[in-house]
Amino acid sequence: MDVFLEDMDDEQVDDWLQPEEEEATPLYEHFRIVADKGQSLLRIDKYLTDRLVNATRNRIQLAAEAGSIRVNGNPVKSNYRVKPFDVITIMMTRPPRDLEIIPENIPLNIVYEDADLLVVNKPAGLVVHPGHGNYTGTLVNALAYYLKDDPNYDPSDPRLGLVHRIDKDTSGLLVVAKNPEAKSHLGLQFFHKTTKRKYLALVWGNVRENEGRIEGNIGRDLRDRMQMAVFPAGEHGKTAVTHYSVVERLGYVTLVECRLETGRTHQIRVHMKYIGHTLFNDARYGGNEILKGTTFSKYKQFVQNCFTICPRQALHAKTLGFVHPRTGEEMFFNSELPEDMERLIERWRIYNTQIKTAD
Template sequence: MSEEQEYIDSEAEQGEELYLHYSFTVDKKQGPIRIDKFLMDKMQQVTRNKLQNGIRAGSVLVDGKTIKPNYKVRPLEVIEIVLPQAPTDAYRVEPEEMDLNIVYEDADVMVINKPAGLVVHPGLGNKSGTLVNGLAHYFQHVLPIKAGNNNDRPGLVHRIDKDTTGLLVIAKNEYAMTHLAKQFFDHSVTREYTALVWGDLEPAEGRIEGNLARNPSNRMQMIVFEDGITGKEAVTNYKTMESFYYTSLVNCILETGRTHQIRAHMTYLGHPLFSDARYGGDKILKGTIFTKYKQFVDNCFKICPRQALHARTLGFEHPVTGKRLNFECPIPDDFEQLIDKWRKYLMSRKIEE
């Protein structure tokens, strides 16, 4: 792989859930053996501690049921396991002091409100200045871990794009990370996004089901494949909250979390996110030919020179207490100013009419 291609792949892997799903069928001649030992033979790259955390977190199922750590496997049983995805980069993460907008924190989890322009995870083109660098610095002062050690550092079970704002949950220990990964796999984590898109959606609310994979002609994009085979399952529910004649404010509820899911799904519907350069939303896609309107849209692009997308709400079960935690963060200033500008535009049209 070329250096340029590696950078593209690394940068484009934002906005996804970070877990791995495994499935094994026990051989019909297998004798009784503890499940952790059985799985260690099958998954030699996974430590016993990780497997035991997975069992405790309910992330290991035998024939669809949770089991205890001392469970012994039986012939022909189907074992499924969901574990957090380990970091795949080869870079040592250097701690960097960073102002983190912490919404909530306890001994097990932390929720932050990510600003626009902050890359979540280091990659070839972003070895420093990422959220993970900031977390490494923060955690070295509050947790007994070795800074820069990718295997011991608490971390992410999902990501959002560099220029998308909003809520992220961070696991502060291995057990919490495993428990949260299972929740993302089960689609029990609730996430709502606010987006400004081009045009009026018809119908005004609906459900988008379309597998997502890289665009073969542009690997910086994800696109919908309708063959039902290519790509990963992706489901987005949407509802129009306000219509501004040429743009619409939309609430998006994720059932899955794939790379660029909302951005790709809205583009698939013919309504790219406003100011989304990667998907063509940074051009005038709806509206008049008058110079005054063009100037208005250009001013809107200047106010919010990024995709108009904000991860507004986040809800999950606390890994230890079992209590449901729900968070909401306000729309950031640039996005709020953009919405206000379109509201005023709509009012001016109504007055003229």
């Protein structure tokens, strides 16, 4: 059974990788991966640290000591060196946690729907998929309720449902597949980078160039695994490309449009920080500090008020385009900025005008 750990937090990974006191039967497979044919010799604890995104090297070493990590069916220690075509599994004495999707009557802003798919405009603060600490109250729970009368829609079936995700505190457009054929077709479009996705972001600082391209591998930060980081091409992370253009300059902040060429975790947030323009009020990456401006108390109070107006990273998935999986029609959807970002940007417009007038 393949397991995707991108959305698991530390406690959930601990639950999966903690060593057993003694091995019992039967054993259950929680993770499986086959090493690439070009895989160079690499310690298995490091190999798995790069792939189990929320698992620390220490946890993996503990799991190896407990006999939970196996290569080609045999337990290995953490210093085992992975070779091409090795079949690596994590075996546990308890079955993988089955997560029941409970339908919940949560309001949805559906901008389009037909027999194959629907497009949702997600508000900030709504978790997309159930996970540790968020087993209810998510977009998936809301979809389960909305489609409860559709006999073909099973919210627990991974072959349908959400085709892609955005962060809890990012607002904007998502596409949902109602059947396996639609999800497969749409998923390939995301894989082959033929979808059209544009975001609006308010970032700290005056972005110098009117437009630009950011390229840099994105992977888990080696010091803080709750964050992502940019690495040179090579050993860490996956290729990521973001294109940006300036929409409006507002003094100490800039409104930019970002177009994704790839879709990595926190891609826009990490890439913009990488070029020195952290998203406004992005607490995970330091944007909830005053990164540009003056030391005057009135300015500090103004920024704090802005943080209150938009209490999350100022990022909105504004447009989404794809080819319809059944008709072949090119479809394009656009969503308005949510109220919190509208108010935030307007405050900066007023402040920037006042500064220019004073000068």
